[in-house]
């Protein structure tokens with residue numbers, strides 16, 4: 001465990017509350033195999049050393065471009081896929097060491113809502129059976145009591161109780177997402193991974209689901225890891241935001257702070273690129289050149305360097321992996337050119353650096 | 367009805383377009399149900415609306431790409447460069463497709479053939495629509511890839527679609543669409559599958575190419591932010607009809623139709639720290655049974671008796687601004703706020 005990352009991933013807990021979830025140096029590599037013997041020829045480095053904390057009752061958003069490893073992070077935390085390395089602690093318990101019954105009990109506390117409301121519900125089960133399944137597995141209720149609980153849950157997510165006997169295909173996207181939420185809530189979790197819960201929905205329906213998630217959070221004290229690629233949705237719902245790029249967290253801060261003062265050049269570009277629904281505003285977007293590199297063949301050094309527009313970018317960026325370090329109080333950034341940095345200038349020079357670090361805030365964000 | 371700054375003649379003129387799906391039984395899906403609008407030379411018209419409102423069926427109708435059980439109903443009219451597209455035979459329409467009118471789709475894999483190299487497919491467009499030799503066509507394809515910002519275009523041209531990233535595939539498709547310098551580009555959700563930084567690159571590219579080539583763009587999207595940044599005029603569709611049309615600034619400053627109003631306020635925006643997002647209650651109705659009267663009435667906060675029985679016509683609101691809402695006739699019934707940040711509705 002690398003000391004600076006681990007310590008700083010906590011991003012200043014308010015008045016010393018312990019995190020509900022603490023993830024350190026999480027890694028997930030998918031092997032790339034070839035031929036009939038499935039010879040291993042490489043690896044997709046989907047998640048490459050992620051550290052983060054989620055505190056009770058808060059929403060930590062995880063944002064980034066398609067393929068950067070958000071879903072893999074969320075699933076690895078719940079052990080829906082087995083991590084390659086790293087540490088996951090939930091309420092103090094070592095999640096990776098658990099098995100059998102202990103893991104099942106833990107699953108009750110940690111739930112997930114999926115991105116795609118169309119494929120994540122079993123088409124052959126009624127809505128009632130889908131919501132009820134968790135109650136049975138975890139022996140929370142049976143018979144009449146279970147029926148009553150299902151009605152209560154459906155009511156809580158804004159569905160009429162009579163939908164229990166119908167099948168998922170009879171519902172719209174927004175309604176299906178509510179069914180998925182009712183299913184997750186059934187087992188009374190404390191933490192939910194929301195994997196792009198509104199990305200597939202229309203704007204008008206998006207708002208209904210977001211408001212619902214916020215209400216439920218308040219009522220039940222839920223903590224969310226809210227995965228999204230839409231920064232405007234995230235700003236609304238998140239307490240803190242982690243920005244991911246090619247398997248790494250490159251910036252992590254309070255939502256207000258991150259939107260007001262993004263420091264990592266990738267976050268700056270991302271924020272400037274969000275289309276603004278105001279035709280009178282002439283904006284200068286930061287237009288990046290090039291495409292997102294493949295995690296099967298990630299760049300050396302800073303993962304963002306091939307597209308980075310920072311005017312001080314130099315060879316040091318291609319050789320040194322920037323640590324996620326505190327550049328403002330509670331504001332963590334991985335960039336060796338944005339000051340201050342613990343990667344000293346002599347160190348950068350010996351890695352081929354020719355341009356002194358300097359804090360740059362592009363005009364586009366002014 | 368569709369009012370645009372006069373002066374020049376429209377490039378594309380659509381009147382009473384109805385495209386219905388006769389899916390058997392007695393149910394008919396009236397996906398597009400009496401749509402009229404114009405696209406002027408060199409302008410970008412935005413077409414917005416929720417999933418299923420008929421945007422794609424409208425654009426496919428223009429290119430006559432509707433297949434059974436779908437049918438463009440009698441009485442519909444689509445004029446392009448002075449010709450009636452609906453009366454052309456198959457050969458004549460094929461000569462227009464990919465040439466004078468071309469289209470880019472949300473998912474590039476649906477229009478790129480996986481078994482041919484990207485370069486071959488783009489070159490093929492020139493071979494079909496001009497007398498270019500195999501070699502000339504290939505060179506133009508590589509040049510086009512370069513123009514749309516594909517790095518190392520000569521190498522990329524030899525690759526197959528699956529070897530390219532999403533952003534590069536989208537650019538390859540744009541290159542293919544622009545090969546013949548079309549007068550009209552129909553872009554159906556061209557950036558929805560892409561990330562915002564790549565989306566910004568593509569929108570910038572389209573704007574630049576438009577100035578350079580001088581084409582018109584019909585830009586279909588559900589993202590009002592994209593509309594605000596790219597379009598000069600906006601059409602809002604709901605339940606198979608156009609419910610509002612306005613110059614882009616008017617739409618964002620003074621939307622008239624309650625649906626447009628709802629869309630604008632439901633959208634989360636950067637810099638917006640409202641406690642609750644505004645909600646349009648309910649869901650989009652089904653095209654097999656549009657509600658009587660105003661099709662939006664069961665989700666509308668202003669609806670009164672008249673809305674439930676009389677289908678509103680497109681009322682003229684101002685210059686180039688029309689709205690399919692009875693509030694135009696009875697403005698006193700509009701009382702704020704229309705869309706409360708209601709408790710989760712079912």
Ligand SMILES: Nc1ncnc2c1ncn2[C@@H]1O[C@H](COP(=O)(O)OP(=O)(O)OP(=O)(O)O)[C@@H](O)[C@H]1O
Pocket residue numbers: 030031044045046064065066067068069070071072073229295
């Ligand atoms: N089972 C798998 N086998 C091999 N590679 C995988 C697997 N699952 C994911 N990947 C790869 O890992 C990388 C990260 O994928 P992931 O789904 O976590 O991204 P994401 O950030 O959730 O993207 P999106 O926004 O598209 O959902 C991608 O390159 C993806 O192709």
Ligand SMILES: Nc1ncnc2c1ncn2[C@@H]1O[C@H](COP(=O)(O)OP(=O)(O)OP(=O)(O)O)[C@@H](O)[C@H]1O
Pocket residue numbers: 387389395397415416417418419420421422423424435436588653
């Ligand atoms: N081949 C078909 N058969 C039956 N109905 C169809 C067919 N194609 C489209 N429809 C219906 O027509 C309506 C309009 O569809 P269309 O694809 O135009 O919507 P859209 O506005 O483009 O939506 P989206 O934003 O999801 O792309 C939908 O209700 C759809 O179900």
Ligand code: SF4
Pocket residue numbers: 623624625660661662663664666667668669670673678690691692693
């Ligand atoms: S006509 Fe009536 S129901 Fe329809 S949008 Fe206007 S006020 Fe609402």
Ligand SMILES: [Mg+2]
Pocket residue numbers: 070071072115
């Ligand atoms: Mg994902």
Ligand SMILES: [Mg+2]
Pocket residue numbers: 421422423554
């Ligand atoms: Mg469509």
